[in-house]
Amino acid sequence: MNPAPPGTPAPQAAVTVDRTAAPADAAIRTEGLRRTFPSGVALEGLDLWVRRGEVLALLGPNGAGKTTTVRLLNGILAPDAGSASVLGHDPAVDGDAVRRVTGVLTENAGLDDRLTVRENLVFTARVRGMAKREAERRTAELTERFGLADRLDQRTAGFSTGQRKRLALARALIHDPEVLFLDEPTSGLDPSATRDVVALIGSLAADHGRTIVLCTHFLGEAGRLADRMAVLDHGRLHAFGRPEELAAQLWQGVTVDVDLGAPCPPATLADLAVHDSGPTPTGCWVRLATREEIPRLVRALVERGHTVYGVGERQRDLEEIYFAIEARITGAAA
Numbered sequence: 001m002n003p004a005p006p007g008t009p010a011p012q013a014a015v016t017v018d019r020t021a022a023p024a025d026a027a028i029r030t031e032g033l034r035r036t037f038p039s040g041v042a043l044e045g046l047d048l049w050v051r052r053g054e055v056l057a058l059l060g061p062n063g064a065g066k067t068t069t070v071r072l073l074n075g076i077l078a079p080d081a082g083s084a085s086v087l088g089h090d091p092a093v094d095g096d097a098v099r100r101v102t103g104v105l106t107e108n109a110g111l112d113d114r115l116t117v118r119e120n121l122v123f124t125a126r127v128r129g130m131a132k133r134e135a136e137r138r139t140a141e142l143t144e145r146f147g148l149a150d151r152l153d154q155r156t157a158g159f160s161t162g163q164r165k166r167l168a169l170a171r172a173l174i175h176d177p178e179v180l181f182l183d184e185p186t187s188g189l190d191p192s193a194t195r196d197v198v199a200l201i202g203s204l205a206a207d208h209g210r211t212i213v214l215c216t217h218f219l220g221e222a223g224r225l226a227d228r229m230a231v232l233d234h235g236r237l238h239a240f241g242r243p244e245e246l247a248a249q250l251w252q253g254v255t256v257d258v259d260l261g262a263p264c265p266p267a268t269l270a271d272l273a274v275h276d277s278g279p280t281p282t283g284c285w286v287r288l289a290t291r292e293e294i295p296r297l298v299r300a301l302v303e304r305g306h307t308v309y310g311v312g313e314r315q316r317d318l319e320e321i322y323f324a325i326e327a328r329i330t331g332a333a334a
Helices: 066-073 095-101 117-127 132-145 161-173 191-206 219-225 243-250 266-272 291-303 318-333
Strands: 028-037 040-050 055-059 081-086 102-105 179-183 211-215 228-233 236-241 254-259 276-280 283-288 310-313
Touching (some): 040 228, 055 219, 066 211, 161 179, 228 318, 266 276
Parallel strands (some): 102 179, 179 211
Antiparallel strands (some): 228 236, 254 283
């Protein structure tokens, strides 16, 4: 994860967690989920939910609790307290039922390099209880979709990172799960392969109605895919909601970027007498109380001899929102 970009105003308000009650048709929900290990608390009081067909970006630094959350939701671990539900199944009580409707892609593909592409997929399908003919049909369908049809009978030893990632994603989809947990799905991929995988993930939710929990350090791809975001840090949920809703909590007023063709002189910024402002490589950014103040700002700049080439209201991207949240977490802990 990269630091916030230059020219970014500091957040002015505390962010809160969305406490809206989970909808009746939520695909995933947790209430007070807690898990400890001998090394300490991995997850503390997790309350969140994911709608059917929604993409949730589960974000946070290493050790935040993301992997523990995924394992709890798939019945791999049992919670110390609290509860969870995945498509109406309790992972702690009936993990097998949960795993029949979920697919998991781990950062490490975990392929058996002694097997061919076909064998990796058919074996996984058969373990999940699929009939041989159906397993072979799905294997043919998915290898065609993922560009692996010409490698069906090749062993996976020696495959590139992109090829292994595509095969691992095909394996996660072999039983046509309704819910997908994707852990760093594009790590190690070149830009072209990353673009293809991101487009595929987007289509799985938009066109096929799958519910997706995306764990990633690549905030740009999370911003392109996610409907909502949840930020974990040291096992606690610090922010949960739609990015635009969280941004509205973090930054008061409206921030606009003004194109002047060159950085705005400090003296001009001081004369503007606005709440907050700063130079950019091509002008300045200015925080205003409302959009209605934009004409006054333009007029003031023109009166001071500047040519205004353009004014645009800044839309906060997920990366900027994430780092603002992390900054508040770090400040609160100091």
